[in-house]
Amino acid sequence: MTILIKNISLKNRIVDILIEGNIFKEIGDNINIKADKIIDGTNKAIIQPFYNMHTHSAMTLLRGYGDDMRLFQWLSEYIWPQEAKLTSEDIYNGTRLAILEMIRSGTVFFLDMYWYHKEIIRAAQDMKIRANIGISFIEERGKKEVEESIEFINQFEQSSELINISVAPHAIYTVGKDLYQELHKISKAKNLKFHTHLSETLKEVKDCKKANNGLTPVEFLNSIGVLDNNTIAAHCVHLTEKDAEILGSKGVTIVHNPCSNMKLASGFFNVPLIHKYDCRVCLGTDGVSSNNNLSMMEEMKFAALLAKVAYNDTSLLSANEIFAWATKYGAEAMNINSGKIKEGKLADCLIVDLNNERLIPNHNLISNWVYSADSRCIETVICNGDILMENRVIPNEDEIISKAKHFIR
Ligand SMILES: [Zn+2]
Incomplete structure (x- = not known):
C-alpha cells in the first residue's frame, strides 16, 4: 500500500510525504506518483505519535474504581480483589477499549504489564497497534502461574513485527531475589526487555532498606545484577544521588x-x-485505574508543570524535551526504528488539524502540542504504514465501547 500526503506542514515547511509499505519512502516538494491513497494535508501538520512506555491496558475496566487512596491500600483493598474476578474475555474487551482510547489520543505503541497476556496480544493484533506485552510476575499468585508464564516466554516466537513480549517482574515487594535473577537471565537469553516497577513510594524504599541492610530498591536490584540497558524501570520517584548515578x-x-x-x-x-x-x-x-485515562498529551503537560512547580524552576522540562520523552525516546528505548518523521523510518505519524482552536495562533507547534492541545486536534493516526484512525473514525468503535460498557461486577 502507498499513501501520498500532499501539502502538509512538517516542522513549518510544506512538503509532500510518500509512505510505501511501512516506511516513509520520500519527503519532498511536489511528489507526483500514483498512490493507493492520497491525503490532502492542507492546513494540517504531521507530527510524531506517542509511545506509552508504561501501562496496564486492561485496567481501563477499573476506571474510576477506588479513587483517593495511597498505593498499598488501593492495590490490596480495591484493585487486586476486583482483578481476581476478571475473565479472559473481560481482559480482551478492556484492552480493546484501552487501545481505542490510545489511538484516538495519538498513541501507536504501548509497553504493557498485566496478566492474561494472550488476550492482550490478541487485542493488540486485532487493532494493528504496536505493543510490547510484559509477561507479569507476582509470586503470591502461586508457583503454577509463575511456571506457566516462564513456559510462555520460553515458547514465544514473534509472529508479527508489531507485537513483542517482555519479562515483567511486578516489583521488589511482590517478587523475591531468586525469581528476579531467574527472570533476568531468561530476558537475556531470549533478548527481551526486562520491565519492572521501581522506587515508586516511600513505603517501598523504607521496607526495602529494612529488609536488605539499608539498601534502597535501586541499590538492591543493582546488587543482584538485574539492572542494565535492557531494563525499563517504571516510576523511580524516590531516588538518592547514588540511585540516579547507578x-x-x-x-x-x-x-x-x-x-x-x-x-x-x-x-x-x-x-x-x-x-x-x-x-x-x-x-x-x-494504568487507567490510577490516572484515570491514557492520554499521553495530558501526561506531557502534567510532567512539565509538576517539574516546574516541584523545583521552583520554570526552565525545567521544556516543551521540546518532554515531547522527546513522550515520542522518540520511547521508540529508541524499545529499539523501534521510528519516533521521527524522516525518510527510511517506520511510518508512524499523526495528522493534526491546524484549524483547531487549541492550535491557534501557531507561534510554536510543539508548545501548543504540550500545553494547549487535546485529542480533538488529531485527525488521522498512522502506525507502521496502516491507517488506524482516519478523520477521527476508528473501525469497530461502537462494538468495542458497547462490550466494555457492559462489564459489570
Ligand atoms: Zn504500573
Whole structure:
C-alpha cells in the first residue's frame, strides 16, 4: 500500500510525504506518483505519535474504581480483589477499549504489564497497534502461574513485527531475589526487555532498606545484577544521588508517570537529579485505574508543570524535551526504528488539524502540542504504514465501547 500526503506542514515547511509499505519512502516538494491513497494535508501538520512506555491496558475496566487512596491500600483493598474476578474475555474487551482510547489520543505503541497476556496480544493484533506485552510476575499468585508464564516466554516466537513480549517482574515487594535473577537471565537469553516497577513510594524504599541492610530498591536490584540497558524501570520517584548515578551509568530506561504519581500521592519525580546523571527517561500513563485515562498529551503537560512547580524552576522540562520523552525516546528505548518523521523510518505519524482552536495562533507547534492541545486536534493516526484512525473514525468503535460498557461486577 502507498499513501501520498500532499501539502502538509512538517516542522513549518510544506512538503509532500510518500509512505510505501511501512516506511516513509520520500519527503519532498511536489511528489507526483500514483498512490493507493492520497491525503490532502492542507492546513494540517504531521507530527510524531506517542509511545506509552508504561501501562496496564486492561485496567481501563477499573476506571474510576477506588479513587483517593495511597498505593498499598488501593492495590490490596480495591484493585487486586476486583482483578481476581476478571475473565479472559473481560481482559480482551478492556484492552480493546484501552487501545481505542490510545489511538484516538495519538498513541501507536504501548509497553504493557498485566496478566492474561494472550488476550492482550490478541487485542493488540486485532487493532494493528504496536505493543510490547510484559509477561507479569507476582509470586503470591502461586508457583503454577509463575511456571506457566516462564513456559510462555520460553515458547514465544514473534509472529508479527508489531507485537513483542517482555519479562515483567511486578516489583521488589511482590517478587523475591531468586525469581528476579531467574527472570533476568531468561530476558537475556531470549533478548527481551526486562520491565519492572521501581522506587515508586516511600513505603517501598523504607521496607526495602529494612529488609536488605539499608539498601534502597535501586541499590538492591543493582546488587543482584538485574539492572542494565535492557531494563525499563517504571516510576523511580524516590531516588538518592547514588540511585540516579547507578541508573544513569547502567543505561536503565526510567519511565515517568506523573499523573499516577500525583493521584496516588507517591511523590515528585526528581528531574534535576536525572538530568545530573544523564538518565534516559520516557513517559507513560500507568494504568487507567490510577490516572484515570491514557492520554499521553495530558501526561506531557502534567510532567512539565509538576517539574516546574516541584523545583521552583520554570526552565525545567521544556516543551521540546518532554515531547522527546513522550515520542522518540520511547521508540529508541524499545529499539523501534521510528519516533521521527524522516525518510527510511517506520511510518508512524499523526495528522493534526491546524484549524483547531487549541492550535491557534501557531507561534510554536510543539508548545501548543504540550500545553494547549487535546485529542480533538488529531485527525488521522498512522502506525507502521496502516491507517488506524482516519478523520477521527476508528473501525469497530461502537462494538468495542458497547462490550466494555457492559462489564459489570
Ligand atoms: Zn504500573
